[in-house]
Amino acid sequence: MIQNVSRRAFLGAMGAAGLILVVGCERRASAAGEPKYGADSMPHGWVDNPLAFVAIGADGTVTITCHRSEMGQGVRTSLPMVLADELEADWRRVRVRQATGDEERFGNQDTDGSRSMRHFFAPMRRCGAAARNMLEQAAAASWGVPLGEVEAVNHEVIHRPTKRRIGYGELAAAASRLPVPARDALRLKNPSQFRYIGKGEIGLVDGPDIVTGRAQYGIDPVLEGMMFAVVARPPVYGGKVASYDAAAALKVPGVVQVVEIPGTPPPSEFQPLGGIAVIARNTWAAIQGRQALKITWQDGPNAAYDSTAYRATLEQAARAPGEVVRNQGDVAAAMSSAARRVEAEYYIPHMAQAPMEPPAATARIVDGRCEVWTATQAPQATRDRVSKRLGLPFDRVTVNVTLLGGGFGRKSKPDYVVEAALLSRAMNGAPVKVTWTREDDVQHGYYHTVSVERLEAGLDAAGKPVAWLHRSVAPSIASIFGPDSQHEAPFERGMGLANVPFLIPNLRVENPAAQAHTRIGWYRSVSNIPHAFAIQSFVAELAAAAGRDPKDYLLELLGPARRIDPRTISDSWNYTESPVLYPLDTGRLRRVIETAAQQAGWGRKLPAGQGLGIAAHYSFVTYVAAVVEVVVNGKGEIAIPRIDVALDCGPQVNPDRVRSQIEGACVMGAGNALVSEITFKAGRVEQSNFHDYQVARINVAPRDIRVHLIASSFDAPLGGVGEPGVPPIAPALCNAIFAATGKRIRRLPIRDQLAASSGSGA
Amino acid sequence: MSMQLEVNGKVLTFDAQPDMPLLWVLRDLLRMTGTKFGCGMALCGACTVHVDGQPVRACITQVSSVAGKKITTIEAMASDSVGKRVQAAWLELGVPQCGYCQPGQIMSAAALLKHNPQPKDADIDQAMSGNICRCGTYPRIRAAIKRAAGG
Numbered sequence: 031m032i033q034n035v036s037r038r039a040f041l042g043a044m045g046a047a048g049l050i051l052v053v054g055c056e057r058r059a060s061a062a063g064e065p066k067y068g069a070d071s072m073p074h075g076w077v078d079n080p081l082a083f084v085a086i087g088a089d090g091t092v093t094i095t096c097h098r099s100e101m102g103q104g105v106r107t108s109l110p111m112v113l114a115d116e117l118e119a120d121w122r123r124v125r126v127r128q129a130t131g132d133e134e135r136f137g138n139q140d141t142d143g144s145r146s147m148r149h150f151f152a153p154m155r156r157c158g159a160a161a162r163n164m165l166e167q168a169a170a171a172s173w174g175v176p177l178g179e180v181e182a183v184n185h186e187v188i189h190r191p192t193k194r195r196i197g198y199g200e201l202a203a204a205a206s207r208l209p210v211p212a213r214d215a216l217r218l219k220n221p222s223q224f225r226y227i228g229k230g231e232i233g234l235v236d237g238p239d240i241v242t243g244r245a246q247y248g249i250d251p252v253l254e255g256m257m258f259a260v261v262a263r264p265p266v267y268g269g270k271v272a273s274y275d276a277a278a279a280l281k282v283p284g285v286v287q288v289v290e291i292p293g294t295p296p297p298s299e300f301q302p303l304g305g306i307a308v309i310a311r312n313t314w315a316a317i318q319g320r321q322a323l324k325i326t327w328q329d330g331p332n333a334a335y336d337s338t339a340y341r342a343t344l345e346q347a348a349r350a351p352g353e354v355v356r357n358q359g360d361v362a363a364a365m366s367s368a369a370r371r372v373e374a375e376y377y378i379p380h381m382a383q384a385p386m387e388p389p390a391a392t393a394r395i396v397d398g399r400c401e402v403w404t405a406t407q408a409p410q411a412t413r414d415r416v417s418k419r420l421g422l423p424f425d426r427v428t429v430n431v432t433l434l435g436g437g438f439g440r441k442s443k444p445d446y447v448v449e450a451a452l453l454s455r456a457m458n459g460a461p462v463k464v465t466w467t468r469e470d471d472v473q474h475g476y477y478h479t480v481s482v483e484r485l486e487a488g489l490d491a492a493g494k495p496v497a498w499l500h501r502s503v504a505p506s507i508a509s510i511f512g513p514d515s516q517h518e519a520p521f522e523r524g525m526g527l528a529n530v531p532f533l534i535p536n537l538r539v540e541n542p543a544a545q546a547h548t549r550i551g552w553y554r555s556v557s558n559i560p561h562a563f564a565i566q567s568f569v570a571e572l573a574a575a576a577g578r579d580p581k582d583y584l585l586e587l588l589g590p591a592r593r594i595d596p597r598t599i600s601d602s603w604n605y606t607e608s609p610v611l612y613p614l615d616t617g618r619l620r621r622v623i624e625t626a627a628q629q630a631g632w633g634r635k636l637p638a639g640q641g642l643g644i645a646a647h648y649s650f651v652t653y654v655a656a657v658v659e660v661v662v663n664g665k666g667e668i669a670i671p672r673i674d675v676a677l678d679c680g681p682q683v684n685p686d687r688v689r690s691q692i693e694g695a696c697v698m699g700a701g702n703a704l705v706s707e708i709t710f711k712a713g714r715v716e717q718s719n720f721h722d723y724q725v726a727r728i729n730v731a732p733r734d735i736r737v738h739l740i741a742s743s744f745d746a747p748l749g750g751v752g753e754p755g756v757p758p759i760a761p762a763l764c765n766a767i768f769a770a771t772g773k774r775i776r777r778l779p780i781r782d783q784l785a786a787s788s789g790s791g792a
Numbered sequence: 793m794s795m796q797l798e799v800n801g802k803v804l805t806f807d808a809q810p811d812m813p814l815l816w817v818l819r820d821l822l823r824m825t826g827t828k829f830g831c832g833m834a835l836c837g838a839c840t841v842h843v844d845g846q847p848v849r850a851c852i853t854q855v856s857s858v859a860g861k862k863i864t865t866i867e868a869m870a871s872d873s874v875g876k877r878v879q880a881a882w883l884e885l886g887v888p889q890c891g892y893c894q895p896g897q898i899m900s901a902a903a904l905l906k907h908n909p910q911p912k913d914a915d916i917d918q919a920m921s922g923n924i925c926r927c928g929t930y931p932r933i934r935a936a937i938k939r940a941a942g943g
Contacts, residue, residue, distance in 0.1 A: 102889030102927045233883060240891030241879040243826020243866035247892055250825040258820060283809055312820035313829075314812045386830050386838055386926045387892045435828070435892025436926045468831040686886055690932070694889055697928025720835035720924060727929040729917040735931050 046060040067608035069149035073410070074133035077151035080210065080747050082135050084113060090185060090199030092119045095130035095134035099407050100145040100236065101385075102435035102694070103752045104144050104687035107235045109154055112147075112683060115221055115226045116158025119198070120185040126235045131409025131429035141407040142552060143441050143605065144650040144750025145601075147683055151748055154528065159216045161205075167195050170202035184225075187592075214786035228744070230686035236433060247435045248277040248405025249390035253461040255285040256392065257286060259453050260316040260465060262323055263474045266713035267548045268296045268330040274306050284315025288323070289456045291449060294331075297510050298549065300415050302449045303337040303474055310455060313465050313611065329713055335547035337716075339711035340480065341377060344544060347503045348375060348484035352542025355502075355518055356528045358602035359536030364497035368488025372575050376485075376564040377777040380708035381478040382723060383553050387435020387464040389446035395459035399426045404447045405434035412444035416451045422682045436527040438698075439552030443476050449528045472723045473715040476551025477708055479504040479522075483564030493576025495587070497536040502527050504560060505546035516543035524603035526561035526647060526757070529596055531616050533589030539600070548710065554698060554757040558649040563778065566645035566761035570768065580765060581627050581644050591617025611747050618678045619648055621740060622655040625676035629738050630657035636770075639663065643765025650750025652679040653740075656696070656758040658732075660766035666784030670700055670732040670763065678740035689737045692755040699759025702727030705779050799824070800868035810856035814848075815839045817855045818865060826866040826895050830924070838892065840899040841865050847903035849922075854895060857867030866895035874940075875902045881940040889927035897923045901937050910941050 069076040077083075085093045093108035110126045113119075129136050137153065162182045169187035170177045173194060180187050188194045226232055239245040264270055276288035286309050286746030293304020308319035330731035365371060389406035391417075400420055406412045409429045417427040434441055446464055453462040466474075488497035508519040518527065518541050528539055553559070566584075573583035593613035596604040604612060623646045626632075632642060639662050659672040673696045682688045705724035709716045717723035764775040767784065775783060796805050806821045813832075818824045818841070827850055830838030834849035838887065841850045842864040869875030878901050881887075888894045897920070904911055904919035911919065916934055925933070 100890075102891070104889070234886065234888060236891060237883045237886075237888060240888045240894050241882045241898060242870055243824075243895045245891055246825075247828075248827060252823045252825065312812075313815055314809075314816035314820070317832075384926060385892075386890070386924065387828070388830075388834065432891075434890060436890045438926070465829070467832070468836075690886060690889055690929070693931055694928035697930055698926070701928075720831050721833070725924060725926060726928065726930075727921045727924060728933065729921040731928065731930040733913075733931070733934075792943050 032443070035081045037523070048269060067611070069138065071606045072138035072149065074138050076149060076153045077135065077137040078213065080155040080157045083154070083157045084161050086202035088199050088202060090123055090197050092117065092124045092126050092198065093198050094124055095127050095129050095136070097139050097408065098142035098150070099140065099431055099434055099437065101368070101407065101434035101441070103691055104234060104684060105141070106712060107232060108147060108234070108684040108687055109150055111226045111232055111745050112151055112154040115224055116155045117144070117162050118182040118184055121232055129368070131413040133410040133532070139409045140438065140442070141437070144752040144754065149222065149317065150747040150751060151386055151683060155218055156213060156216055159218050160210050161396050162344045163211045163216065164205040164208045165198055165201045167208055168201045171198065174294035177396025205656040216536060217240050218670065227683055228681065228685065232682055246432050248432045249387055249393045249435070249465060250404065250432065251403040251463065253392060253394060254460040256463055257457060258311065258313045258463050258465065259307050260313070260320050261291060261305050261307045261449060262320050262325055263303045263470065264293065264327055264329070264586065265473065266329040268427035270304060270330065271306060272326040272328040274326065275324040278324065279308055279319040280336065281452060282315060282319040282322055283576045284311040285319035286310055287457065289453060291452055297512055299511055300411060300443045300445050301451070304447045307449070307453055309457060309462060317467065322634045326474050332547045334714040335710045335713045337379070337480070337711070340547070341482070343634070344480070344482035344503045345375060347447040347542040347544060348482045350499045350542060352501055352503070352540040354610060355523050355539040355541050357538045361497045361499050361538040363534045364526050364536035365486065365488040365499070368496055369491045370489045370575065371486065371530050372489065372572055373484070374568055374571055374776055376483045376567060378481050378560040378563055379778060380480045381508040381553055381702060381706045382472050382475045382708050383438035383440035384471060384723065384725060385434070385436025385438055385440055388468055388471040389440065390463065390465045391447040391450035392461055392463040393447070393450035393453050393454040398422065399428070400451055400454070401428045401430065402447055402450060403432055405432050405441055406444055406447060407434065407437045407442040408444060412447050415444055415448050419448050420451055420455060436675050438554040440476060442552055469718045470722065472719060474716050476510065476549040478553035478559065479507070479557065481560040483560055485564060485568040485684070487568070487572055489572065489576060493578060495534050495572060498534045499538050500527065500530070501540045501542055502561065503542045503544045504557070505550050506545045507550045507552060510549050510551065514546050516539050516545050518682065520603045522557040524601045524605070525557035526565065527557065527648060529599045529614060531594055531614050531619065531648065532587040534587070547713070548551065555649065555753040557770040558647060558757040562645065562647040562757035563760045566647065566758060567764055567776070568651045570643070570765040571774065574768070581623065584644065584646065585620055585623060588620055590615045591620055605750070607651050614648055618653045619646055622646060622653045622676040623677050625738050625740065626655040626657045626674050629676065629736065630674035632657060639770055641766045641769030643762045643769055644765045645762035645765060647754070647755045647757040649757055652677065652749030652751065654754050654758050656762040657721065658759065658762040658766045660763060660770050662767060662784055666782065666786060668704065668767070669782065672734040672736070673732045673759070674736045674738065675755060676738040676740065677755065678742070679751050679754070680746045681742045681744045681748055682739055685739060688739060688751050691751050692737045693735045696759055697726050700732055700763060702756070703760035703763050703778055703780055704730060705781060795853070795859065797859065797863060798861070799863045800865060808855055811854050812857040813851050814841065814858055814863070815850035818850060824865060824867055826891055830893065837900055840896040840898040840923065842899060842903060845906065847900050849890045860933050866899060869898060869902060872902065874905050877940045878902045878905065882909055885932050885939060887929050887932040887936050889929055893923060893925045897925065897933055901940070903931070904937065905941055911937060927931040
């Protein structure tokens with residue numbers, strides 16, 4: 031609870047005088063049984079207490095705490111900027127400090143689901159407004175004038191009638207003795223008064239450190255007496271060490287110790303896979319030592335996992351009825367009376383997040399307290415798993431959150447941090463840094479699911495669908511947390527599978543069973559990737575079958591603008607948001623489609639081998655459409671000269687960072703479509719590094735990415751930004767390839783499927 | 793064994809195996825962590841440094857092979873006239889997202905501009921396709937290289 035925040039701890043942590051200290055304000059309790067949505071529904075919800083987030087030094091320096099993890103989305107700039115704006119702080123005098131994992135104090139810190147700004151825009155505004163009010167009160171009291179005569183402007187409080195001014199630094203001590211104003215009494219700025227919000231004019235707070243090499247990531251801590259470790263992990267999920275011989279490893283110069291880490295049988299959740307760790311005086315010696323280990327593995331039940339065979343298994347499952355996710359009308363009857371039937375199967379493989387900084391963590395245990403330094407999207411879960419695994423009370427574990435060298439969902443799972451903690455304990459508490467090599471990252475990840483999406487449609491004589499059947503078959507992320515239900519969880523079904531917003535009278539969605547044989551995990555945009563790829567490809571296939579323009583056909587399927595309660599289309603999840611505040615608005619989806627098409631010059635004539643493709647998708651309560659322009663040369667090589675993306679994410683707090691996220695999503699989406707694939711043979715990942723697990727490089731990335739932001743009022747609810755750009759890119763690209771070549775790609779990645787000798791993509 | 797290297801104009805002495813890659817010498821022994829580990833196989837460019845002005849991947853460069861040569865890392869780019877321009881362009885155009893690959897990108901871009909002050913798109917593809925950015929900052933990297941070139 032907020033009241034438990036210790037004054038001393040706060041002062042001590044900041045090491046500065048004249049801080050704003052306020053009495054905590056209790057969050058309104060929701061009535062028992064009333065469903066909670068948005069930030070309220072997340073563990074530890076939200077906190078809007080300025081005590082937790084802002085401190086002002088006597089020199090006027092404003093220190094704002096960012097409690098969400100920075101992984102490239104710009105959150106360490108954008109969230110503090112929101113607070114600073116309401117505080118009327120001069121950004122040049124603002125410093126940003128990263129919170130440790132402490133959700134009791136800061137509210138939810140899980141940096142995933144494209145939620146940071148959506149859930150903390152309002153609390154950060156209130157933090158800033160409360161602190162501003164206290165500074166104004168302190169100034170009014172010092173002058174003996176009514177509060178109504180003073181106003182905070184750009185780091186000073188001004189007495190309007192006399193033009194007297196006092197700086198924030200001088201006021202901080204007095205302000206700190208005042209009670210925090212009641213939440214309901216706070217005067218928030220009118221958006222027209224925003225100084226920074228919505229402007230996109232503030233550079234990244236970490237920019238100067240990044241370009242000079244000073245930025246600190248999870249792989250970078252240097253502690254006195256630190257050891258360096260790498261771990262040999264079971265090559266098959268659920269496997270374990272049968273026996274090992276460390277003699278040769280221990281002879282490698284620099285190797286200090288070899289330690290066995292016990293694994294956790296599936297479902298292994300966020301626990302280490304186990305294996306043999308080599309601890310050395312530097313990372314290189316540890317890597318050399320690991321190579322010298324002789325280990326016999328016991329592979330366990332997943333030893334037969336084979337991607338080729340598994341694809342056939344998924345296809346077979348998709349060709350038979352499965353668990354009904356959504357059903358309206360009578361699909362069977364409508365299919366049998368349809369003038370024409372179209373069917374297609376799409377395959378989307380496993381992928382690895384492969385953040386450029388592989389997983390890494392440093393841990394130290396001193397006097398029964400464990401401190402870790404790591405790049406994590408889940409500071410609270412990290413602290414929890416470390417404390418439980420070490421058997422230490424929660425409050426004796428500190429998680430220092432560094433910058434993340436990319437996350438994309440991989441760093442939501444703190445198995446690597448638990449490894450570091452266990453190895454530090456094995457070394458009597460000495461600091462140990464665990465580094466995952468790229469091979470470790472590629473071969474022991476939490477992979478994007480693999481799926482077969484089967485679609486069938488019945489068209490009437492005019493080519494309009496009267497029946498729609500979608501069967502999605504994919505192992506579920508839920509399989510890492512408990513017994514494998516073999517079915518997609520509600521949050522996966524809510525990612526564009528159940529909640530397809532088409533006006534089709536007979537519509538059925540099924541989810542046949544699929545068993546997981548590896549760790550399945552979140553990967554930027556998650557299940558929206560396969561669902562959007564299949565649905566948006568299939569719509570273009572239907573348009574082609576009907577001889578219609580794909581953009582017009584897509585708009586027709588969406589029907590007129592309307593606001594759909596997601597519960598009425600079998601989506602009870604809705605990205606955790608209120609179905610009333612966040613209906614699925616087909617008008618907004620129509621608008622992004624029309625905007626992207628218009629901006630891209632949809633319909634323009636292109637030479638042979640070139641084409642435009644369009645796709646749209648609603649995800650993370652944001653609406654995105656993309657038009658991809660493609661060039662396919664005589665050898666079947668693909669270039670993407672241009673993408674136009676239209677995005678409606680509600681209000682845009684930091685438009686430049688919104689644009690950069692969408693640019694990045696286009697590149698990642700193109701990489702997913704073109705080259706990225708993880709495959710298994712004999713239970714083992716066949717790829718090992720960036721030569722065989724490929725990702726987009728500058729020479730194949732989309733060249734000109736034009737992001738078109740739909741304007742929105744700051745009164746409107748915020749949508750997500752980090753993830754929703756990805757899903758439409760692959761289908762828009764494949765639709766463009768169809769327009770350019772007449773070839774339909776149904777299996778990702780595209781790789782050399784367009785090469786002259788290659789068969790059809792199916 | 794005891795070794796010496798000239799890094800950013802300073803001669804540094806340390807103990808290392810001669811086959812140890814320069815990357816780990818810099819990061820673990822000399823505690824200069826601006827040069828990043830990304831793949832260990834010269835596939836991603838995160839570890840790019842300059843050796844006698846040429847861009848090399850420190851992760852596959854044995855330390856014994858660069859004895860007596862001038863090594864320049866990201867930590868010294870602010871005092872290099874081209875490096876400084878590249879860094880400024882990176883900030884002006886808001887290139888970094890997570891930033892982890894950017895020291896390597898900047899080292900590759902600076903090396904490109906030193907040899908080719910007005911690179912064309914094809915030159916940029918050639919010089920930069922060894923540097924992976926998983927966040928997908930490529931369009932801004934391209935634009936920032938052109939800005940640093942004064943184009």
